[in-house]
Amino acid sequence: MQEKAKRPRRARRLPREVRERQILDAAVEVFSANGYHAASMDEVAEVAEVSKPMVYTYLGSKEDLFAKCIRREAKRLLDAVAEGVDTDMPPDMQLWSGLRSFFSFVGDNRSSWLVLHRQALSVGGSFAEEISQMRARSIELVAAVVVATGTRQGIGEEAEKSAEGLAAALVGAAESLAVWWLDHPDVSDGLLASWLMNLVWLGFGDLVKGEVWTPNFPAPT
Amino acid sequence: MQEKAKRPRRARRLPREVRERQILDAAVEVFSANGYHAASMDEVAEVAEVSKPMVYTYLGSKEDLFAKCIRREAKRLLDAVAEGVDTDMPPDMQLWSGLRSFFSFVGDNRSSWLVLHRQALSVGGSFAEEISQMRARSIELVAAVVVATGTRQGIGEEAEKSAEGLAAALVGAAESLAVWWLDHPDVSDGLLASWLMNLVWLGFGDLVKGEVWTPNFPAPT
DNA sequence: AAGTAAACCTACCGGCGAGTAGATTACGGG
DNA sequence: CCCGTAATCTACTCGCCGGTAGGTTTACTT
Numbered sequence: 001m002q003e004k005a006k007r008p009r010r011a012r013r014l015p016r017e018v019r020e021r022q023i024l025d026a027a028v029e030v031f032s033a034n035g036y037h038a039a040s041m042d043e044v045a046e047v048a049e050v051s052k053p054m055v056y057t058y059l060g061s062k063e064d065l066f067a068k069c070i071r072r073e074a075k076r077l078l079d080a081v082a083e084g085v086d087t088d089m090p091p092d093m094q095l096w097s098g099l100r101s102f103f104s105f106v107g108d109n110r111s112s113w114l115v116l117h118r119q120a121l122s123v124g125g126s127f128a129e130e131i132s133q134m135r136a137r138s139i140e141l142v143a144a145v146v147v148a149t150g151t152r153q154g155i156g157e158e159a160e161k162s163a164e165g166l167a168a169a170l171v172g173a174a175e176s177l178a179v180w181w182l183d184h185p186d187v188s189d190g191l192l193a194s195w196l197m198n199l200v201w202l203g204f205g206d207l208v209k210g211e212v213w214t215p216n217f218p219a220p221t
Numbered sequence: 222m223q224e225k226a227k228r229p230r231r232a233r234r235l236p237r238e239v240r241e242r243q244i245l246d247a248a249v250e251v252f253s254a255n256g257y258h259a260a261s262m263d264e265v266a267e268v269a270e271v272s273k274p275m276v277y278t279y280l281g282s283k284e285d286l287f288a289k290c291i292r293r294e295a296k297r298l299l300d301a302v303a304e305g306v307d308t309d310m311p312p313d314m315q316l317w318s319g320l321r322s323f324f325s326f327v328g329d330n331r332s333s334w335l336v337l338h339r340q341a342l343s344v345g346g347s348f349a350e351e352i353s354q355m356r357a358r359s360i361e362l363v364a365a366v367v368v369a370t371g372t373r374q375g376i377g378e379e380a381e382k383s384a385e386g387l388a389a390a391l392v393g394a395a396e397s398l399a400v401w402w403l404d405h406p407d408v409s410d411g412l413l414a415s416w417l418m419n420l421v422w423l424g425f426g427d428l429v430k431g432e433v434w435t436p437n438f439p440a441p442t
Numbered sequence: 443a444a445g446t447a448a449a450c451c452t453a454c455c456g457g458c459g460a461g462t463a464g465a466t467t468a469c470g471g472g
Numbered sequence: 473c474c475c476g477t478a479a480t481c482t483a484c485t486c487g488c489c490g491g492t493a494g495g496t497t498t499a500c501t502t
Contacts, residue, residue: 013468013479035343037258040459051481056461096436122256122343139401165401165408165416172397173390180360180389187386195386197434202423213418215317234449234498261489272451274492283490 020058023048027059027069032114036066036123070120070127073112074134080105091149095142096197099174103189106178117175135171143167170200241279244269248280248290253335257287257344291341291348294333295355301326312370316363317418320395324410327399338396356392364388391421 026048030039041062045052059065084101085094106113120131146163177192235243247269251260262283266273280286305322306315327334341352367384398413 016479019479035256035258037256038344041461042459052460053462053482054480057479062460092434093436118343122339123259136404162412162416165398165405165413166420168401169394169398169417169420172400173394175397176393177386177390179393180386184386191383192386194434195383196390197436199387199390200420201434213313213415213422215314215418237449240449262491263489273490274452275450277491278450 016058019048019050019054023050023055023059023065024069024072027065028073028111028115031066031069031119032111035119041065066123067127067130069115070131073109073116074131076109076112077102077105077116078134078138091145092197092201094145095201096193098142099193099196100189102174103178103181103192106181107189110182113178117179139164139167139171142170146170170196173200237279240269240271240275244271244276244280244286245290245293248286249294249332249336252287252290252340253332256340262286287344288348288351290336291352294330294337295352297330297333298323298326298337299355299359312366313418313422315366316422317414319363320414320417321410323395324399324402324413327402328410331403334399338400360385360388360392363391367391391417394421 023044027039027044030044030047033039041052041055044065045055048055055065059068081098081101084097084104086097087094089097116131120127122128143164143166146167174196177196181187181192244265248260248265251265251268254260262273262276265286266276269276276286280289302319302322305318305325307318308315310318337352341348343349364384364387367388395417398417402408402413
């Protein structure tokens with residue numbers, strides 16, 4: 001019987017700052033795996049290699065913790081995208097760069113993406129609100145690019161009015177493609193971005209030129 | 222003290238069939254409102270105006286209940302879309318009709334849509350699997366339409382290879398637009414479908430014709 | 443009217459998980 | 473080397489919720 005009791009049970013003490021980071025990392029992992037409600041604080045603590053009271057002491061309640069996860073990951077994502085986009089570029093290049101950055105981030109940070117995309121929306125209350133607003137902001141940014149293209153080329157009011165809808169569709173397409181990517185990882189982020197650009201930009205372009213698709217119902221005889 | 226005990230407490234007894242329907246309706250409502258985990262069986266019972274044991278007797282455990290919700294609502298959605306689509310129509314009209322039916326359904330059945338889109342994915346386990354598969358099937362159907370267009374017009378292998386990705390993007394765009402719709406209800410389902418067709422179909426068309434968008438990096442001097 | 447089966451309820455149990463009390467140990471400064 | 477403080481733990485409480493036991497009422501049948 002060796003005196004196991006004497007062995008230091010856990011890693012050496014670390015400054016609060018570091019622990020907080022560890023816990024947040026663990027929380028993102030746990031939340032992304034099974035969702036907010038299914039995640040337990042015990043599990044977070046375990047993954048973070050820390051005891052539960054530390055989690056509460058440093059990060060507060062479960063809601064607090066989740067909010068902090070969301071905000072941190074959202075900021076990381078937005079920063080990553082913003083970094084790749086230069087607002088002096090022409091609109092199509094802005095979109096292209098933004099998409100590449102987005103897919104690249106998702107590829108490197110699956111958990112972050114999952115926690116933002118899947119979990120945050122399914123938690124009623126203030127988070128959903130917050131996330132929705134952030135998503136809305138993204139959509140507005142995209143819409144701005146769309147409108148910029150339009151006005152530059154003399155877009156009609158009609159199309160401008162629908163710009164936000166189109167932007168929402170584009171954002172959704174990107175998100176969906178990101179999810180699809182999880183099951184088809186043998187594709188590069190650049191290729192994904194190309195697909196979307198080809199799908200969507202040419203559509204925008206035609207819209208701008210005034211070409212429209214209209215349903216041609218079979219003429220009733 | 223009037224003999225309140227004598228007053229029939231609840232609505233008249235109803236055949237099992239009817240009750241099951243009521244309970245399922247209530248469950249969809251409750252699950253869609255706050256998600257699977259946050260929903261309580263007591264709340265379902267209350268909304269259904271039935272006592273909890275009835276829920277268990279008729280629909281089984283919480284998981285069973287949720288699964289039955291998902292399956293029923295998914296079937297309703299798929300049927301609604303299928304009903305609007307005639308596979309003899311040309312591909313663009315198929316897409317158009319499908320999109321219209323989809324948006325129409327979502328407009329009429331918000332809870333169904335929410336429970337399918339938001340909640341089902343965030344519940345780990347067999348549901349997520351099931352839902353994912355169903356979504357994958359939808360994507361394949363769309364992909365088939367895309368490919369049909371392509372081959373008819375002599376599409377290249379490259380584009381065909383990416384058809385599934387494009388289909389995923391389109392499905393995602395539609396879903397996202399549906400969500401956007403919730404915040405902007407003053408738009409008709411037909412208009413939504415038009416937007417998407419204009420955005421996407423012209424893109425497909427150009428793809429088929431061999432036109433592609435390519436990033437033109439500023440030539441390094 | 444009596445019997446029976448199905449519809450329906452009240453009232454409870456057991457466990458899980460959020461959150462906490464309070465002791466304990468390591469590190470830095472004197 | 474010793475003390476204070478920050479870091480950290482063990483070990484609990486307590487409410488909520490999934491699930492159930494077992495009885496009661498209604499409605500149909502004969």
